[in-house]
Amino acid sequence: MIRDPKDLQRYSAKERSNHWVVGISFILLALSGLAFFHPAFFPLTQLFGGPVWARIIHPFLGVLMALSFLGLYVKFKHLNKMTPADHEWLKKAKNMVDGNDHDMPEQGKYNGGQKVMFWALAVCMLLMTVSGILIWRAYFGFDVTLVRLGAVVHAAAGAVMIGLIMVHVYAAIWVKGTIRAMWYGTVTRAWAKQHHRGWYRQVTGK
Amino acid sequence: MALQSLDIKQRSATTTPAPQARQTVEIAKLIDVSACIGCKACQVACSEWNDIRDEVGNCHGVYDNPMDLTANSWTVMRYTEVEQNNKLEWLIRKDGCMHCSDPGCLKACPAPGAIIQYSNGIVDFHQENCIGCGYCVTGCPFNVPRISQKDSKAYKCTLCSDRVAVNQAPACAKACPTGAIQFGSKEDMKDYASKRITDLKERGYEKAGLYDPEGVGGTHVMYVLHHADKPELYAGLPANPTISALVSIWKGFTKPLATLALAGIALGSLFHYVTKGPNEVSKEIEDEIEAEDKETAK
Secondary structure (H helix, E strand, C coil), X not given: CCCCCCCEECCCHHHHHHHHHHHHHHHHHHHHHHHHHCHHHHHHHHHHXXXXXXXXXXXXXXXXXXXXXXXHHHHHHHXXXXXXXXXXXXXXXXXXXXXXXXXXXXXXXXXXXXXXXXXXXXXXXXXXXXXXXXXXXXXXXXXXXXXXHHHHHHHXXXXXXXXXXXXXXXXXXXXXXXHHHHHCCEECHHHHHHHCHHHHHHHHCC | CCCCCCCEEEECCCCCCCCCCCCCCCEEEEEEHHHCCCCCHHHHHHHXXXXXXXXXXXXXXXXXXXXXXXXXXCEEEEEEEEEECCEEEEEEEEEECCCECCCHHHHHCCCCCCEEEECCCCEEECHHHCCCCCHHHHHCCCCCCXXXXXXXXEECCCCCHHHHCCCCCCHXXXXXXXXCEEEEEHHHHHHHHHHXXXXXXXXXXXXXXXXXXXXXXXXXXXXXXXCCCCHHHCCCCCCXXXXXXXXXXXXXXXXXXXXXXXXXXXXXXXXXXXXXXXXXXXXXXXXXHHHHHHHHHC
């Protein structure tokens, strides 16, 4: 890939590092969490030094992810406010998925889909954190009804979150020229102009 | 305690049938609350046979000692003073695992083989497979399993599965001086209970009955109660215990459903890529940028 001094800076080093901490902790959490979710995934505990270690490590990774996610949330929440253009974008999202993005409305740094993803992940993260504390028996002892509720919410929100992240990752793979923003922070001007024209205008002044 | 190999009915976190070629007789322990004198010989016998020693606690001003089940006290006597028919009654119930036919602990357990239900009805914890998550506590409708502070493993009454395996009665039943703890086939225990209930009814306990709650498919520890219409009198014995609906949702249909949904997203993404192709920057825009650059260079 040719890097051009005229490439646009999309993410700072700090933002990228923060995202990687969230990403790594998420992958480890998903693998260890799935192991306890369904017996078919139980062998995944071997990646963590055995089932007991997986059980011990999982909640600490959860704390790490909750804190690092909070960093991303604070940094990006103002960029994810829904606008009328976003609603219009969402209405036409089917065309986009079909590979026809010619008449999509102009989008800022994030499009409607990305914003929905942001808020859905934020809600899941909150549910995961609260329910996770409820079922963390090594350090907490809540009323059994609360623990039962926590267990259901944790499993459900976890499954939804894994699904959302799969979509998030796939979208980055599908839209060529995106993943480099996560590695070294820049995107080409053509990429910005095609996918986020509003943001392109804003940063280039064109 | 891994003993039997062929007479397993259910194994935790296992989706295929367990070895079950052999069919053993369904057993039960019958605790006749009306014949219990509260001597705690059963508590002592339990700790003797199983080689568990709880910490010496403090006197709390009541007979209950220890005050609750622990990882080292698998059975405790619970004493309740109640007034029934204008008479003071001292109800003493030996608490511990009920060995449910439909065990909530086993349903909730995520560790394969950490909880085993034998075909004779005993629900046993195999600590070597236990990961210490405490899901069994979450699943149990009787609040029985306890996580050890020492090793983070779950412990509870084994119904002396090791003794039963060699045709011996559980230690508590062996030690009981009044015959309040009976042990045998579930069938025989029900017969014995009905005789006791007839006797109690003749003595004025009209609501005497057997506690073998259907909500958990029946239990392999049953009580004869003088007030079977009000089991809560006996230190909060639940009237209609069932596996919580929350636990059923959590461990029921959601698991395969969510697994399928996630597989669907993964495969859906793959085939989307294969059928629709990548979303690349259009040649048109590339050219526009190039033209702009040429313009600036001039």
